[in-house]
Amino acid sequence: MLSSYRPYILKIVLSNKKNQRKSYREISFIRLAYQNILLLRERERNRLWVWRKGEIIMTIIKSISYALLVLYAALAYSQESFSTLSEAGIHQFVKSRSPIQRGRDIWLKNTYGGEKFFAFLSAHPDPAKRINVGYKNVITTPRNQRFQVWGTINDPDCQANAAGGPDLCADPNATGVIGIRKFPGPEGTRLYGVSCASCHVGFDPLHPPTDVNEPGWENIHLTVGNQHLKSGKIIAANLPANDPRRFMFESWPDGSVDTTALFTDHIMNPTVITQIWDLRHRLTFDVGLDKPKLRMGHGGEDDLGLDVAATRVYTNLGVCFAECVAPRPDRPDATAPIDLEQCRNDCADLPPETDIDKLGKFLLSIKAPKFPAFPTNFRLFVQGRKLFKDNCASCHTLKGKGGRVLSNDEVNPLVTDPDNAPNACRALSTQWEADHLWAEFSSHVYKDRALAGLKGYRTKPLSGVWATAPFLHNQSVGPYASANAGPGELAEAYEAAMQELLSANRPPKINTLPVAVGPFPAGTPLTFVFSRDPTGKLLCNDVVENRGHHYGAELFNEEKRALIYWLKHQ
Numbered sequence: 001m002l003s004s005y006r007p008y009i010l011k012i013v014l015s016n017k018k019n020q021r022k023s024y025r026e027i028s029f030i031r032l033a034y035q036n037i038l039l040l041r042e043r044e045r046n047r048l049w050v051w052r053k054g055e056i057i058m059t060i061i062k063s064i065s066y067a068l069l070v071l072y073a074a075l076a077y078s079q080e081s082f083s084t085l086s087e088a089g090i091h092q093f094v095k096s097r098s099p100i101q102r103g104r105d106i107w108l109k110n111t112y113g114g115e116k117f118f119a120f121l122s123a124h125p126d127p128a129k130r131i132n133v134g135y136k137n138v139i140t141t142p143r144n145q146r147f148q149v150w151g152t153i154n155d156p157d158c159q160a161n162a163a164g165g166p167d168l169c170a171d172p173n174a175t176g177v178i179g180i181r182k183f184p185g186p187e188g189t190r191l192y193g194v195s196c197a198s199c200h201v202g203f204d205p206l207h208p209p210t211d212v213n214e215p216g217w218e219n220i221h222l223t224v225g226n227q228h229l230k231s232g233k234i235i236a237a238n239l240p241a242n243d244p245r246r247f248m249f250e251s252w253p254d255g256s257v258d259t260t261a262l263f264t265d266h267i268m269n270p271t272v273i274t275q276i277w278d279l280r281h282r283l284t285f286d287v288g289l290d291k292p293k294l295r296m297g298h299g300g301e302d303d304l305g306l307d308v309a310a311t312r313v314y315t316n317l318g319v320c321f322a323e324c325v326a327p328r329p330d331r332p333d334a335t336a337p338i339d340l341e342q343c344r345n346d347c348a349d350l351p352p353e354t355d356i357d358k359l360g361k362f363l364l365s366i367k368a369p370k371f372p373a374f375p376t377n378f379r380l381f382v383q384g385r386k387l388f389k390d391n392c393a394s395c396h397t398l399k400g401k402g403g404r405v406l407s408n409d410e411v412n413p414l415v416t417d418p419d420n421a422p423n424a425c426r427a428l429s430t431q432w433e434a435d436h437l438w439a440e441f442s443s444h445v446y447k448d449r450a451l452a453g454l455k456g457y458r459t460k461p462l463s464g465v466w467a468t469a470p471f472l473h474n475q476s477v478g479p480y481a482s483a484n485a486g487p488g489e490l491a492e493a494y495e496a497a498m499q500e501l502l503s504a505n506r507p508p509k510i511n512t513l514p515v516a517v518g519p520f521p522a523g524t525p526l527t528f529v530f531s532r533d534p535t536g537k538l539l540c541n542d543v544v545e546n547r548g549h550h551y552g553a554e555l556f557n558e559e560k561r562a563l564i565y566w567l568k569h570q
Contacts (some may be wrong), residue, residue, distance in 0.1 A: 103362025106355055107222060108197045109173070111181050113349035115193030117318025119185065120326075121262070122238075131245075131262070134237025135192035139166045139175040139182075146177065147212045147483065151228040151254060153178045153201050156217050178220070194317055199257060199273045202226040205369045205467035208484040223366050224467070225273040227255035227475075228483050232270070235261070244517045248530045251511040253475040259316055260431055263325070267539050268530040269426040271298055272475050277366040278463045279306065281404035287443035298473050300411035300449065300458045301432035301442045306360045311340075311351060312441040320347035325437070337439040368405075368464030372487050375569045384566025387559055391552050395459045405461035406570060413454040422472055422548035425531060425540040427455045466490065466568045469497035476509055476546035477501050491568060498564045504553035509545040 122132035138150045143160040146152055158169035158176040167176025175182050179198025185191040202224040209215035232252030239246050252258065252270040259271065284292035285303065293305035302309035315324065315338060324343035327334045344350055351359075375381045389398055396406040414421040432442035433450050449455065457473060467490050470478040478497020481489045500506060511526045520529050525543035532538055552563065 099358045099361045100365050101362075103358035103360070104222065106195075106351075106359045107362060108178065108195055108201075109171075109181065110195055110351070110355070111183075111193035111317070112314055112319045112351050113193070114314070114318035114321075115181070115183050115191035117321040118193060119191050120321065121318075131235060132238040133192075134234045135175075135180050135194070136190075137237045138234060139177055139180060139192075143167055143176060144213050147228070149230075150234055151226065151230040151483075152180070152198075152234075153203070153220065153226060154213055154215065156215055156220070196313065196317075197222065199229060199231065200225055200276060202228075203484060205464075205485075205490055206372060206487060208486050210484065212483045221369070223276040223363065224369075225255065225275045227273075227468075227470075227480060229257075229273065230254055231257040231273075244529070247513055247517070248526060251526055253470075254480065255470075256475050260429055263316060263431065263437055265430045265436070265539075266531065266533045267425050267428055267430075268527055269429060269474075269540075271426050271473050274298075275368075275464060275468055276363055277368045278405045278461060279364050279366070281401055281463075282407070282461065283400075283402045283409045285409070285445070287445050289443075293443070295409055295411075295458055297432070298457055299427045299429065299455060301429070301438075301446055303443050303446050304441060306363065307353070307356045308441055310356050310359055312438055314351055315343075315438075320350050323347035324350075335437055337435060337437060338441075340440050369467055370464075371466045371491065371568050375565070377565065380562045380565045381569065383559070384562035384564070387552075387555065387563045388566055391555070391563070396462055405463045406567075407459045407461040409458055409461075411449065411454075411456050411458050413449075413456040415453065416456070420548050420550055422457060423474060423476070423545050424542040425527065426473055427457055428540050462567060463570060465570070466494045469493040471497050471501055472546065472549060474545055477506070477549075494568060495564055498567070499560065501549060502552045502555065502560050502563075504550045506546055508547065510543050511545065 118133055118135070122130065124130040138146065138152055141149050143154055146154060155167070155169065155174055155176050155178050157171065158167040158174055161168050167174075169176060173181045173183060175192070177198075178201050179195045181193050181195060183191045183193065200223050202221055203209060203212070203215065204219055204221040205224065207219055209219035232249035236243075236246045236249035239249075248268055249261075256270040256272050258269055260267065260269065279294065282294055284294055286292050287303060289304070293303060294309075296302040296306065296309040302312060315321075320343055323346040324338050325334060331339075388396070392406075393399075395408055395410070395412065397403055397408045398406070402408050414424055414427055430436050430450075431438045432446060433439065434447050439447075460473075467487075469490070470476065470480060470493075477500050479493050481493035485493070513520055513522050513524045513526060513529060516522050517524075517529060527540060527543045528538065531540040552560065555563065
């Protein structure tokens, strides 16, 4: 309903051309109304409303207030004494959206020149490093088959091309796929880059699409993470059939990506595409800066706050590669740390702080989706909470601010409890350590922990966990729900994943070579092949993907059921 106000507002703005005088009072009213409606639409789209006592009444009051505000602005603009804005004024009116709405646009659309990196990568002078990432393959796949082939989310603002070829879109940079963007290149070529949305946008757990290839915006959640994205397949799309790198990329589970694969630390570690929500309720930590900062990385890296983490992610998407990463006379080593000050001075594409600030406001506005049914088994619910308190709350805290997301956000060193340690390869990444590529994006706290041999994994927040199976940092525990699963089916996948997580007898998952590659025979674990430095030294020998985190395995079946029930409703 709220979205229907927008065309009327713009129609009002466009309809009165008799008088060129402007009433800034009325303009500010209509702008305020428009901004608030966009905020409400954003809440609808991302399910920010938590239907608790009192909030329903407040939401109704706000909706009526904003509707009356729009009506007032419409009446004001219907008088001959107030003119339509000029074209420049209309443009300014539309641009005067809230920082959250602008941050949403950045999330969906901005690549900041990263497409130039992917063009370079496709023509890399070293054939062993040359990769023509399959973005063109994705967008030229028929729209009605695209999700099944690649797991990508089609853009609701585009439509299939009846004549064949890429989708038809009003936005000249849109491709028909959310997050994949196109730009003109030299000599009539096209360059393809990606925004954050290419991985993090998924189907809304509460309002999934009927047709996975034709979702509406109401079916899309902007930060849930695409559990079905075949990112490894997309990267490997144009590799020769006999290229051994295919085995590595195509082994990545759906919904995961190895963020150090292209800017490599020579450790194979595909990791779940993170859900981003409830950041306002996450704990922060003293890292010696002006104020405590969020920890964002799975292993406690990217711990200098949301703004610095976002900037680092953009460098990982190829932004400012030529200026900040590629070898040059004054920086001959491509693995040397990025110098952020030099990068800001030399690269006009680096996201400005104003954009990062708006992006942060958008991400801070997102709340976890709540399971839509209220708990009806009071006994089971109360029992589950007590079991959680006794068995899980030492890490997934119930106290204070972290209790809102069920996480203390502490890093749990692998050596502290080796029997329960998950697969180690992701935690062993070196890129955030001193003298490595992303050293400026981690604090001395992280670096000191690494030097002391205390690498591990940050406690995962559990808000919204009912919608996020499979589990662990590498998607290795539990089943996937179908792509357009609603709350019921998602809850079934969650419950099955929890039962597996609470078991001490999981069949080990080990990814192996299907054929011999060089000195490695068929059946060799992929970790032994692709986790070696250029000298051949093995950097991670942990081959079992789904090991660890057996906490609660000793509980009785009825106790497990209670724990699973309580957690589903958090």
